[in-house]
Amino acid sequence: MWTDFFDKIFVINLPSRTDRLLQIAEELYKWNIPYELVNATPHENGAEGLRITVEKIFRDAVAANLKSVLIFEDDAMFVESCGNPNDTMEQVVKQLPPTWQILYLGAQCTNGFKAKISPNLLLLDMAFATHAWAISLDGMKEILSAGLEAPIDNSVVKTVQPRGHTYITHPLLCTQRPGYSDIGRTEINWQPFIEQRYYQKFSESNL
Numbered sequence: 001m002w003t004d005f006f007d008k009i010f011v012i013n014l015p016s017r018t019d020r021l022l023q024i025a026e027e028l029y030k031w032n033i034p035y036e037l038v039n040a041t042p043h044e045n046g047a048e049g050l051r052i053t054v055e056k057i058f059r060d061a062v063a064a065n066l067k068s069v070l071i072f073e074d075d076a077m078f079v080e081s082c083g084n085p086n087d088t089m090e091q092v093v094k095q096l097p098p099t100w101q102i103l104y105l106g107a108q109c110t111n112g113f114k115a116k117i118s119p120n121l122l123l124l125d126m127a128f129a130t131h132a133w134a135i136s137l138d139g140m141k142e143i144l145s146a147g148l149e150a151p152i153d154n155s156v157v158k159t160v161q162p163r164g165h166t167y168i169t170h171p172l173l174c175t176q177r178p179g180y181s182d183i184g185r186t187e188i189n190w191q192p193f194i195e196q197r198y199y200q201k202f203s204e205s206n207l
Contacts, residue, residue: 002086003033005093006134007066012053013074014040014182020074023177027077031086035072046183051150054130058140058148070134075177076106079195085173091120092169101139101165102156105132106174108193112201116170122207124166128153129194132174139165151183172198 003009011028013021021037028035038057043049054071061069078085085105095118096103107127114123130153135143139160146159160166178189 001032002089002093003070006068006070008061009033009035009070009072010038010057011035011072011074012038012040012050014042014049016042017074017182020177020179024072024074024076028072031078031084033086045150046181046185047150047152050130050183051148051152051155054152055144055148058135058144062137062140062144066137068134068136069140071130071132072174073131073176075179075181076131076174077177079106079172079175082171082173088120088169088171088173095119095121096167097165099138099165100167101136101142101160101163102167103134104129104166104168105134106172106176106194107133107168107198108190109168109198109201113168113205113207114164116207117167120170121167122170122202123164124161124168126157126161127166127168128157129176129190130156131176168198170202 011024038053041049041052082088104127107129109127111125114125117123142160143156149155172195175194176190178191181188
């Protein structure tokens with residue numbers, strides 16, 4: 001199964017958000033996706049807590065020489081229209097170039113796509129969000145070398161994405177579940193910015 005491509009699959013969850021843990025657990029169980037739970041670092045600044053959590057994952061993974069990791073935040077959910085995500089991911093892991101650094105299963109695609117490099121992979125220009133992303137060993141080293149800041153998606157956009165080894169699945173596989181955000185400290189619905197924008201930018205790109 002495609003999950004064997006990644007050395008580790010993590011789910012990040014604040015211990016206080018048992019509701020989110022239940023939701024993501026049900027989501028991944030439905031598709032038979034194994035994972036290891038990572039307790040997010042509580043912090044008065046939610047974005048900084050996430051940065052600390054992800055940086056530790058990267059440092060531990062680099063120390064263990066893991067070839068790649070896949071990270072889900074606890075508000076990740078699969079897009080209903082994508083069908084069985086396992087079918088797409090089986091193809092995605094075969095199509096990834098050896099030089100890949102970041103693979104998004106979902107993101108806010110601000111600037112659209114540079115190219116369609118294979119049936120199930122788009123080369124990204126600029127994209128935000130980290131609710132469902134994979135990072136290669138080289139990508140983790142690059143991120144740590146550049147310095148990971150909060151919010152982490154902004155940091156990755158500035159430092160790693162411009163190097164041209166960042167991809168997103170086609171079709172879009174993951175969006176974010178609407179609800180209360182511990183980072184934004186308010187009710188948030190990012191779905192239109194993820195799902196609608198993805199297909200709008202894809203249409204505009206004429207790929």
